[in-house]
Amino acid sequence: MIDQFKQWFADHRDTIYDDFFAFLKFASISTDPAHKKDMLACAGWLQKYLETFGFQTELWETSGHPTLYGENLSAGPDRPTLLFYLHYDVQPVTPLEEWNSPPFEPTVKEGKVVARGAVDNKGQCFYTLTALKAFHALSKKLGINVKLCIEGEEEIGSEGLSGILDAKKEKLKADYFLVIDFDMLGEKQPAITLGMRGITTINISCRNSTVDLHSGSFGGFVVNPARALMRAVSVMWDDEGKVTIPGFYDKVKSFQKEELEEFAWDVDPKDLAAPFKVGAFAGESGYSLLESNWIRPVLEINGMSSGYTGSGFKTIIPAKSMVKLSCRLVPDQDPKEILSLIADFLKKKLPAGIDVELELGHGSRGMITSPHSKLAEMTAQAFEEVFQTSCKKVLCGATIPIVPELAKVSGAELVMTGVGLAEDGMHAPNESFGLERFEKGFLSIARIVEILSGE
Amino acid sequence: MIDQFKQWFADHRDTIYDDFFAFLKFASISTDPAHKKDMLACAGWLQKYLETFGFQTELWETSGHPTLYGENLSAGPDRPTLLFYLHYDVQPVTPLEEWNSPPFEPTVKEGKVVARGAVDNKGQCFYTLTALKAFHALSKKLGINVKLCIEGEEEIGSEGLSGILDAKKEKLKADYFLVIDFDMLGEKQPAITLGMRGITTINISCRNSTVDLHSGSFGGFVVNPARALMRAVSVMWDDEGKVTIPGFYDKVKSFQKEELEEFAWDVDPKDLAAPFKVGAFAGESGYSLLESNWIRPVLEINGMSSGYTGSGFKTIIPAKSMVKLSCRLVPDQDPKEILSLIADFLKKKLPAGIDVELELGHGSRGMITSPHSKLAEMTAQAFEEVFQTSCKKVLCGATIPIVPELAKVSGAELVMTGVGLAEDGMHAPNESFGLERFEKGFLSIARIVEILSGE
Numbered sequence A, B: 001m002i003d004q005f006k007q008w009f010a011d012h013r014d015t016i017y018d019d020f021f022a023f024l025k026f027a028s029i030s031t032d033p034a035h036k037k038d039m040l041a042c043a044g045w046l047q048k049y050l051e052t053f054g055f056q057t058e059l060w061e062t063s064g065h066p067t068l069y070g071e072n073l074s075a076g077p078d079r080p081t082l083l084f085y086l087h088y089d090v091q092p093v094t095p096l097e098e099w100n101s102p103p104f105e106p107t108v109k110e111g112k113v114v115a116r117g118a119v120d121n122k123g124q125c126f127y128t129l130t131a132l133k134a135f136h137a138l139s140k141k142l143g144i145n146v147k148l149c150i151e152g153e154e155e156i157g158s159e160g161l162s163g164i165l166d167a168k169k170e171k172l173k174a175d176y177f178l179v180i181d182f183d184m185l186g187e188k189q190p191a192i193t194l195g196m197r198g199i200t201t202i203n204i205s206c207r208n209s210t211v212d213l214h215s216g217s218f219g220g221f222v223v224n225p226a227r228a229l230m231r232a233v234s235v236m237w238d239d240e241g242k243v244t245i246p247g248f249y250d251k252v253k254s255f256q257k258e259e260l261e262e263f264a265w266d267v268d269p270k271d272l273a274a275p276f277k278v279g280a281f282a283g284e285s286g287y288s289l290l291e292s293n294w295i296r297p298v299l300e301i302n303g304m305s306s307g308y309t310g311s312g313f314k315t316i317i318p319a320k321s322m323v324k325l326s327c328r329l330v331p332d333q334d335p336k337e338i339l340s341l342i343a344d345f346l347k348k349k350l351p352a353g354i355d356v357e358l359e360l361g362h363g364s365r366g367m368i369t370s371p372h373s374k375l376a377e378m379t380a381q382a383f384e385e386v387f388q389t390s391c392k393k394v395l396c397g398a399t400i401p402i403v404p405e406l407a408k409v410s411g412a413e414l415v416m417t418g419v420g421l422a423e424d425g426m427h428a429p430n431e432s433f434g435l436e437r438f439e440k441g442f443l444s445i446a447r448i449v450e451i452l453s454g455e
Helices: A002-011 A013-024 A033-051 A122-137 A159-164 A225-234 A269-276 A289-294 A335-349 A374-387 A402-410 A435-453 B002-011 B013-024 B033-051 B122-137 B159-164 B225-234 B269-276 B289-294 B335-349 B374-387 B402-410 B435-453
Strands: A056-060 A067-072 A081-087 A107-109 A112-114 A145-151 A176-180 A191-196 A198-207 A298-307 A320-329 A355-360 A392-396 A413-417 A432-434 B056-060 B067-072 B081-087 B107-109 B112-114 B145-151 B176-180 B191-196 B198-207 B298-307 B320-329 B355-360 B392-396 B413-417 B432-434
Touching: A002 A013, A002 A122, A002 A435, A013 A033, A013 A112, A013 A122, A033 A056, A033 A067, A067 A159, A081 A122, A081 A402, A112 A435, A122 A145, A122 A176, A122 A435, A145 A159, A159 A402, A176 A374, A176 A402, A176 A435, A191 A374, A198 A225, A198 A335, A225 A298, A225 A320, A225 A335, A225 B225, A225 B298, A269 A289, A289 A392, A298 B225, A320 A335, A335 A355, A374 A413, A374 A435, A402 A413, A432 A435, B002 B013, B002 B122, B002 B435, B013 B033, B013 B112, B013 B122, B033 B056, B033 B067, B067 B159, B081 B122, B081 B402, B112 B435, B122 B145, B122 B176, B122 B435, B145 B159, B159 B402, B176 B374, B176 B402, B176 B435, B191 B374, B198 B225, B198 B335, B225 B298, B225 B320, B225 B335, B269 B289, B289 B392, B320 B335, B335 B355, B374 B413, B374 B435, B402 B413, B432 B435
Parallel strands: A081 A145, A081 A176, A176 A413, A191 A392, B081 B145, B081 B176, B176 B413, B191 B392
Antiparallel strands: A056 A067, A067 A145, A107 A112, A112 A432, A191 A413, A198 A320, A198 A355, A298 A320, A298 B298, B056 B067, B067 B145, B107 B112, B112 B432, B191 B413, B198 B320, B198 B355, B298 B320
């Protein structure tokens, strides 16, 4: 079956890449208002493209950038429905000077296309669409109904799409839900992801004077807001790497051994970190490094600043200090509850008299889904056929906040997957995507659809 | 006696201010190489000025900006010698947009002259010189020899002057040594300063990856260098505000009650901090706030940074983190020893595998001198006559690193004083100096010289 798609791809390679590169050329940077026009042009182009292979489309207005919805319900109401989640927005390109070719002029080099969005998510989106186009081109009957939800705000928190989910509930109903925005474990090792951690964020600022003070004239009697904040934050962990905030672990889901045993616990996180020359590793005591990333919540410092940070020295008691914290959450932890535990803790630990400002984020919940669902089994089967090796089942320490919401609204079995690799440099300069992997992605999607169609 | 000087000042007010403002017009910013010419022009102008009232001068080359030396030894070798320390360099003017008038165009407003250096130290320097000029103009015999050491690198650490002290030892020998670079306790409350804390600085940087990492993909197993550094630094103090670094207090001089009882312990540090709306105060347990600032060493955070610090949120494990620390030291604490204690402590507290870089500063010692020296008594007497109120004797939590070195080389009794006020905004935009205070400063110096001369 795969051979037929392979042949079609070979016969139409030039057209496929011409279209893909046209898609990559839109500077669809969602975070930058200056690119609003590019966003709309990109969504419009994609809408027309979908219509060339049998999809009916709608451009959904949101509070931000529009979501492109497409459907091909030709299989009929008694057949199952598969929903894909993809996104057409990309990250900013800074620092521009580190790019070897212009980020929105796709350039092929050593078998890879280099461009912003090459993999995240335009590349993953486009091989998915190309697979659906192949069914149309080959006049192969779709044995399932297919829905596409291609949003424009994944890189900026998906607020727009989140805001219209209720209104679009019926449209998004499905039996199977594939999120194609994930990585493989290695060039030859496909994987499907069956759980994600949630997230919540908090910014804390402290101020104890209108301006920076002379550290000689004031040091010893004025509370230093850098020291006060550092002290309050640093006791949020004990020596074992456990979070000390009362109640933090109260609702942490504990898994049955059987629930977890299907996952690939032989993945070595140190291998994942090797490209970045990481020297020091530590997880929560009582858990492996991988467990600490996959099934345990963490609290991390994402940024901090206070006082003078340039070269040399400025002997001041800083006027203010700031720390940005975030938690990755596991199922059953409520982001709002966790935030209020952190806020309470900080208020108790920071000295009286100091001005404290807390800025609380929105947050989203973690989730885990069965490794034994029909979708999981069939997606793994497709990958195994294409890559000729067993497909690993993994969890993920990261978060796509919209996914649990979409999963709930769709009512579908969920699998998250993709053929990205850390080395593709998503979000970084010279983001790239191997064209051979693009083709394998195409084949995998085609085969998933075939299998779900009953072939 | 004061009346004679008062009258002379009144008779020559215009000339005095013309000269003072000419001095203020030089953009003698020592830290900025672009102002090298201004520095030299300023020193040259001042050299000529000294020669108009009987001083012999030398411009001493240093590794940086020159020091202007002047002497009037007409009193003869059997009379005592008084050395003044002053400086002609000033702080940078940034942020320029916050100035209401150009910083190097002295502007008189509501009885104050506004200019960079108005008080620090050109103002304090110039009333001192004007007092010496008055002796010459009034044909009053100097009963003491006077030496002037007017340096050009006070604002950048005095390395140049420090480097030539040994070579200039003989020239700098004196019986009395006045440093005119200090503040009063209030508009009507003169004070003399008889001790200063020393200083030492250290920058610590940690790195655990080549780039910032995704906090979802890596959070839980990669050591976060912000968290590691915060944790190591925050345990440098206990809950009582005491520094926990082993050995930190070992050489802290403990004073006899009698040694300290002359000092003005009724000064309220909260009053000093009031203009800056400070809300939280704390000192070392077992000591008053003022003791914590004057006679106890402190360790402070002067700056810190890590990761993303802009608006919104970026969920990363930062690649690196940085903290700037400094200690204010008391007599008998050796800056080098203290630095090595801190470095040892940090090395033990930071996790293995993380890259740690320590950048150690030079440092200088603290010092305290007798409130009962002849110079202290006579300076206080002069202030009491001019201000018609008792003069307080105080210590100072800050540091002028060159002063203990100069005191040692000169072999003289030391008093530090001046008529600055915190509200003059030294180092800040719109630095100013009240002209009435300028005149009082002039009278005080004239009277000190008279008293030391035996009148």
